[in-house]
Amino acid sequence: MAEIFIDNKRFEFEGPTKVLQFILDNGLELPFFCYHPSLSIPANCRKCFVEAGQPVFNRETNSFELDENGERVIRFFPKLMTACSLDATDGMVIKTHVTSELVRRGQKDTLELILINHPLDCPICDQAGECPLQIQTYKYGPEGSRFEHKKVHKPKRIQLGPRVVLDAERCINCTRCVRFTDEISKSKQLTIVQRGDNNYPVTAPGLEFDDPYSVNTVDICPVGALTSSDFRFKARVWEMSQTPSIDITNGKGCSIDIWTRDNLVMRITPRYNPHINDYWMPDAGREAYKIYNENRISRPEVNVDNQKIKSSWNNALLTTSEKIQSIQPNEILVVGSAYASVEDNFALAKFFGQLGQEKAVFAPNIIEGSGDDFLISDDLAPNTSGCEFLGIDQLDKEKLAAEITSDQYKLIVILHEDVVGRQIVTADQLASKFSIYLGTNKNQTSAVSNVVIPVTTAAEHFVSYVNVQGRIQRTIPAKETLYTNRRLDLEMSMGRLDHFGTQFDNWVTDKNKIDCIPAWEFLVRLAHELNIDFKFNSAREVFQEIVAGTDHFSDVSYERIDSELGVDLANKQKEELNLA
Amino acid sequence: MQNYEFTKEELAKIDKIIAKYPNPQPAVMPVLWMAQEKFGHVEPEVQQLVAKTLDLTPAHVYGVASFYTQYYKEKKGKYVLDVCTSFSCQACGAYDTLHELEEKLGIKAGETTEDGMFSIQSVECLGACGYAPMMQITNDVYVNHLTSEKLDKVIEGLKQDKLPEFEPIPLVQNREPAEEK
Ligand code: SF4
Ligand code: FES
Ligand code: FES
Secondary structure: OEEEEEOOEEEEEOOOOEHHHHHHHOOOOOOOOOOOOOOOOOOOOOOOEEEEEEEOEEOOOOEEOEOOOOOEOEEEOOOOEEHHHOEOOOOEEEEOOOOOHHHHHHHHHHHHHHHOOOOOOHHHOOOOOOOHHHHHHHHHOOOOOOOOOOOOOOOOOEEOOOOEEEOOOOOOOOOHHHHHHHHHOOOOOOEEEOOHHHOEEEOOOOOOOOOOOOOHHHHHOOOOOEEEOOOOOOOOHHHOEEEEEEOOOOOOOOEEEEEEEOOEEEEEEEOOEOOOOEOOOOHHHHOOHHHHHOOEOOOOEEEEOOEEEEOOHHHHHHHHHHHHHOOOHHHEEEEOOOOOOHHHHHHHHHHHHHHOOOOEEEOOOEOOOOOOOOOOOOEOOOOHHHHHHHOOEEOOHHHHHHHHHOOOOOEEEEEOOOOOOOOOOOHHHHHOOEEEEEEOEOOHHHHHOOEEEEEOOOOOOOEEEEOOOOEEEEEOOOOOEOOOOOOOOOOOOOOHHHHHOOOOOOOOOOOOOEOOEOHHHHHHHHHHHHOOOOOOOOHHHHHHHHHHHOHHHOOOOHHHHHHOOOEEHHHHHHHHHHHO | OOOOOOOHHHHHHHHHHHHOOOOOHHHHHHHHHHHHHHHOOOOHHHHHHHHHHHOOOHHHHHHHHHHOOOOOOOOOOOEEEEEEOOHHHHHOOHHHHHHHHHHHHOOOOOOEOOOOOEEEEEEOOOOOHHHOOOEEEOOOOEEOOOOHHHHHHHHHHHHOOOOOOOOOOOOHHHOOOOOOO
8 A cells, every 4th residue: 555654654545645635634734725625726825835755766776765774765846845736646755844844934934925915804804713814823824924014905895796795805815715616606706806916806897796605605715805794793703602403494404503602593504514515505504594593483372362372381282182182083184394304293193193193294395496406406395305204195285275175174283384375275274274383483374373382493403304315314402492401401512602601791691592392392292181192202212213113214313313424214225125 | 888799700710719729718818809909998898798709707707807907997098008017117116107107197097088098007017127117008019218208208109199119129239338327
């Protein structure tokens, strides 16, 4: 196997690899700006300098030349090399800043040059705290600047497009953003203009940077030059807690991180998942913070004399159980949803199955042609495959409408689906029935339902979803509800503010916690009222029962989902078919 | 807004230019030249025409056009005076020359006189460092070793539509030895 020596340590490698990528893969450190593993390599920031050399091979003796100590003679490249663009070769010797004074000097000088025209406005810059330029200047940079003249001024606060703002003075011209639009999203909307110290990236005159993936450039910009118009100045990085989750705004289910501060979702960023989204996500998925923060149903609501009043959980439970007891099980229509999780759909179907209504239905929300062949699917709901795999009856909109309006049913139980908003039935049609709505946000369906039960969103509970590729992934609660607590739930993440904030300071309040519970938990409480043997203590228990009882989910566990970044259920199926 | 278009003959010529290269990107520069010769400038609409003709994005063409001061991204005066302010010329007093020219014409670099006769640009090295300070007129003749008198003469000449003569530079070995001061 080929060998390479990095700072006097021997490593083995296989196949072609760039030196920088190899160094990173082995957990070593080398500073860099312009390199990105998913993009082409322009080697323009000159930050990843190393000394590189190769052993001298004597063709006549067919062996490596040795010095007087019996060590291989190494011929170094005359100048520092950029590790990002340098192919590792057998026997190569690399010296990084750890062993080479020259490299340390090179890194320092590169930074001094990069910073010459940089505004150094970290205190008001959104990127501060997660800024490679800031971090590397602290670690490898010069102590001060020798440049005493006026800096070059460039355009600031340019609205490049609806979601991205440019501060050209902060830009270090790494071209990551341009390469992203050229190579990944393929809109080719950005270019570097002007020349020399006037360089900066922008769109052609009169055109907007309205690429549906535009905000990814904000993530990969190694400085604060590109910022998100939505998140700008909303929160400092170190105040937020970061929680792994998944995108629920379409069927692709990109892996994401949810960033919260004081239990409000401040922003959503993509999380690396080579099976689904690599480092990217669509802009639309980042808007989901609104679903989590705004217009939430908090505390149950019950219709009394045609007026919706907030009610206690006890009252809501009693109203629901009395209604259920007053009719026959086959007079209940159970509506699941591709917007709700695997666990909640399963619990719903199982609960009413035990009660005597075996049938549960759902209507997928797929609009042909609304997606693309990248990260936006035609399927607008995150869990259509999950519902299919659970065996929930799939109906189209018209069929579901016919069921809801059918005289056979006296009670409609709706999980999450906004049947009125999706124009499956009209508000009047739904209002003419007794309906119970288990939902997260206020909408046209909750407005006319007789009982409204607030349930948790993907940002508030442990649940899994199966995406259009048949890959199951799960969420971890990012926001507390009134009934969950980060300090007690060891899976929830705790940022600085969560650790040290108190209710008596200005930054932490209780007001962002929603009064809601997971749908399965509501059903457990309802079962208690109705004396049904239906009991779960956690979403994990629900999931374990699904795994035990449903072929599609066999062998899957939360642990596997976590460590393998999701599990491909469809493929597992295929393998079994092949065996048979 | 004016509608910019290439004629059939021009398109045929462009096809020939494209055929010289493995992909259309390198054709951007010659086609921008053609467009500038035809329309007198390469304003954004013209850039878009070039992009459309070459099947590239407007952003790409804009990037190229903005790199070179020789492409006029807006309508310019009849004569564009490109004063080099790069290193060698700067060391020989190019900024004094530039400011003097600005005063003489009553406009700043980047502006055009009201009568549409002159524009001034401050540009990067034109490869004539040996004759610094120097300027180029409308992407054409170079005027070398600029002095105040020379500027006056050139401006007067241009007002009568007379471009200055090309100044042959004597070979080093044939030059008069510099006068001792
Ligand atoms: S805006 Fe950011 S990503 Fe784009 S070139 Fe500048 S520094 Fe690089
Ligand atoms: S990372 Fe190697 S030159 Fe930028
Ligand atoms: S610096 Fe002026 S021509 Fe080179």
